[in-house]
Structures are given as structure tokens and as C-alpha cells.
Amino acid sequence: AQTVTQSQPEMSVQEAETVTLSCTYDTSESDYYLFWYKQPPSRQMILVIRQEAYKQQNATENRFSVNFQKAAKSFSLKISDSQLGDAAMYFCAYRTRNTGGFKTIFGAGTRLFVKA
Amino acid sequence: DTGVSQNPRHKITKRGQNVTFRCDPISEHNRLYWYRQTLGQGPEFLTYFQNEAQLEKSRLLSDRFSAERPKGSFSTLEIQRTEQGDSAMYLCASIEIGGTEAFFGQGTRLTVV
Numbered sequence: 001a002q003t004v005t006q007s008q009p010e011m012s013v014q015e016a017e018t019v020t021l022s023c024t025y026d027t028s029e030s031d032y033y034l035f036w037y038k039q040p041p042s043r044q045m046i047l048v049i050r051q052e053a054y055k056q057q058n059a060t061e062n063r064f065s066v067n068f069q070k071a072a073k074s075f076s077l078k079i080s081d082s083q084l085g086d087a088a089m090y091f092c093a094y095r096t097r098n099t100g101g102f103k104t105i106f107g108a109g110t111r112l113f114v115k116a
Numbered sequence: 117d118t119g120v121s122q123n124p125r126h127k128i129t130k131r132g133q134n135v136t137f138r139c140d141p142i143s144e145h146n147r148l149y150w151y152r153q154t155l156g157q158g159p160e161f162l163t164y165f166q167n168e169a170q171l172e173k174s175r176l177l178s179d180r181f182s183a184e185r186p187k188g189s190f191s192t193l194e195i196q197r198t199e200q201g202d203s204a205m206y207l208c209a210s211i212e213i214g215g216t217e218a219f220f221g222q223g224t225r226l227t228v229v
Contacts, residue, residue, distance in 0.1 A: 004158075033216055044120075045159075045207070045220040091158050095216075102172050103149070104218060106158030 002027045004094050006107035013082045014115050020067075021077045021110045023092030034068065035093040035104070036077045038086075045091070051075065053097075079112075087114045120221035122208050128227045129198055136194045137224045141210030148191050149218065150183055151207040152176065159207055165191060198228045 003026045013019035025034070036048040051059045051068050058066050063083075067076045079086055092107040121140040129135050141148050146167050151159035162181070164172045167188035177183075180198075185191040195202055205225050209218040 006158075009156075037220075044222040045209075047217050050216060093158075102147070102164040102166075103161040103174075104159075105161070106151075108156070108158050 002029075002094055002096070002105050004092050004105050004107040006092050006110050008110045009108070010111045010113065012113040012115060013079070013086075015082055015084060017082055018078060018080045019082055019112065021079075021090050021092075021112070023075045023077070023107060025073050025075065025092070025094050027073070027094065027096075029096050029098060031097040033095045033097060034066075034075045035095070036064070036066070036075075037091045037093060037106075039089040039091065039109075040085075041088070048090070049077065082114050084114050084116060087112055120208055120210055120219050122206075122221035122224050124224055125222065126225045126227075128229060131200060131228055132197055134194065134196045135198060135226065136192055137206055137226075139191045139193070139208030139221060141190070141208070142212070142219055143189075145210035145212045145215075145219070146188065147211040147213075148185060149209045149211075150191070150193050151209065153205040153207055153223070154203075162193075162206075195226075198226075200228045202226060203228045 005024045032053045034051045037045045038048045039045040049061045063080045065078045089109045091109045095104045123138045148165040150162040153159045163183045165185040180196045183193045205223045207223045208221045
């Protein structure tokens with residue numbers, strides 16, 4: 001069975017600095033998606049960034065980028081120039097691309113605090 | 117369309133009562149998911165619909181839980197004979213045909229007292 005592990009329950013970063021959130025996953029499949037979702041307090045979860053496993057190039061979305069290491073099954077999120085609005089729970093998630101694979105598997109999350 | 121809508125936002129119920137939650141997905145999305153999220157944890161998959169067909173159910177979904185999507189549009193999740201362990205946030209998400217991004221609702225927070 002696939003699993004997603006986030007080993008950092010909490011992280012803290014100074015405004016304008018850079019922070020990296022860690023994620024590892026376990027799967028026997030070769031074709032899948034990886035995601036980072038953001039869940040602000042009392043607000044709905046939104047997608048931050050997505051990576052297709054067949055793509056070697058790391059995904060980037062403005063201040064957010066990932067370091068995807070397929071062999072190591074590692075998928076970290078880097079937030080550059082951190083802003084107060086980045087404070088939230090961040091969830092790493094996995095979903096197979098195989099036919100019949102429907103569910104997204106989430107890690108336990110990392111709470112990010114941003115200090116002014 | 118303003119996104120995935122869930123009602124109610126909060127529900128407090130006494131142990132043993134039945135509750136029903138509703139999810140209205142984004143209108144062109146044919147795939148709909150229910151997840152449960154407890155405090156300090158990530159969402160856990162409960163069930164999945166493609167149009168009106170329920171294609172997968174988690175072992176977390178005991179006999180007291182039932183979900184429907186009768187016309188392939190909105191969905192309901194019912195919990196019968198609620199227990200304190202059912203207290204959680206229940207999230208709904210939808211994905212469009214051929215899409216990869218799941219759009220989440222704000223969730224229904226259930227408290228069983």
C-alpha cells in the first residue's frame with residue numbers, strides 16, 4: 001500500500017526567508033502524481049503545486065518549487081520569500097495514474113508558522 | 117460557479133443520532149470524493165463517485181456510513197447512530213473529467229457529544 005510521510009509536524013520561518021518542507025512516500029508504482037496542498041486555518045484546502053512522476057524537471061509555481069527525487073521517493077517543497085499569508089498546514093499527497101486508482105493519499109501535514 | 121459547497125459547515129449532535137451532510141461539487145466535475153480529517157491529521161479517504169456510481173469505499177466506512185450521489189450531481193453522506201469517534205471534519209472534493217487537481221469544499225465539522 002502507498003504511504004506518505006511528513007516528518008516535520010511544525011516548521012517556522014522568518015518573513016522573506018526560505019523554508020523547505022519534507023515529504024517521503026512509498027509506492028511500488030512508477031507512474032503517479034505528487035501534490036502539495038495548503039490548508040489555511042478555517043479555510044478550504046487548495047493545491048499549491050503538482051508533479052508528474054514521469055517528468056524529471058522539478059515543478060515550479062512562482063515562489064513555490066519542489067525537489068523531486070524519484071529514486072529516493074522524496075518530494076520536498078521549498079517556499080521562497082515567505083509571506084505571512086503562507087502560514088498554514090501543508091499536506092503532501094500521492095495519487096496513482098494507473099487505471100482504477102482514484103484516491104489521493106495524504107501525509108499527516110506540517111504546520112508552517114511565519115514570523116513577522 | 118463558486119466552487120465546491122458543503123452544508124452544513126458545523127453540526128453538533130448527540131451520540132446515537134443520525135446526521136446527513138451535503139456536498140455540491142463544481143458543476144462540470146464528474147468525480148466526487150469524501151474524506152475525513154481528524155485534528156492534527158491529513159484527510160483520510162472515505163469513498164469515491166464517478167458520476168452516480170460509487171466505485172470505491174474505504175474500510176473506514178463502516179456499516180453506519182452511507183453515501184449517495186443519485187443524479188451524478190450533489191452527494192450526501194449519512195452517519196447513523198453517531199459515536200464520539202465520528203467527531204471530525206468531513207471534506208468533499210471534486211475533479212473534472214480528465215483533470216488531476218482536486219478542488220475541496222470547506223468541510224463540515226461534526227461534533228458528537
